[in-house]
Amino acid sequence: MSQRGSFITEYIWCDKCFKALQGILCVGDKYLDGFVLGDDKLIGSGELHNYPIIAGKIGGSYYGEETIRFEYNLKPQIEKAICHPVRIAVLAENDVTDDEDDAKQHAQIFFCNPINSKEET
Numbered sequence: 001m002s003q004r005g006s007f008i009t010e011y012i013w014c015d016k017c018f019k020a021l022q023g024i025l026c027v028g029d030k031y032l033d034g035f036v037l038g039d040d041k042l043i044g045s046g047e048l049h050n051y052p053i054i055a056g057k058i059g060g061s062y063y064g065e066e067t068i069r070f071e072y073n074l075k076p077q078i079e080k081a082i083c084h085p086v087r088i089a090v091l092a093e094n095d096v097t098d099d100e101d102d103a104k105q106h107a108q109i110f111f112c113n114p115i116n117s118k119e120e121t
Helices: 015-025 065-081 101-103
Strands: 003-009 030-044 049-058 086-091 106-112
Touching: 003 015, 003 065, 015 030, 015 049, 015 065, 049 065, 065 086, 065 106
Parallel strands: none
Antiparallel strands: 003 049, 003 086, 030 049, 086 106
């Protein structure tokens, strides 16, 4: 049975980081898809207003896989692509548990810090 969790980023001030996150989180597949938050109100220039926040779904095949997948697959990609720290909350579909360690897998805020990819010579 599929698990369907959700995620949301914090407000992202850096355009470079925002575009990098869009490229990673807004892929449109069965287990991962995101969108930029916005509204249907036109602003003074006649354009739709969007916010630099990405929300979406993240899926898995078993309880808690959403956060495990985020930690081991997406977080490393994000940290290589961003230039500023960003927090992303991930909420797994199933959060009912008596085990405190197990509960961490179901709702977690990930602190993604940029990794300096320049090699020192």
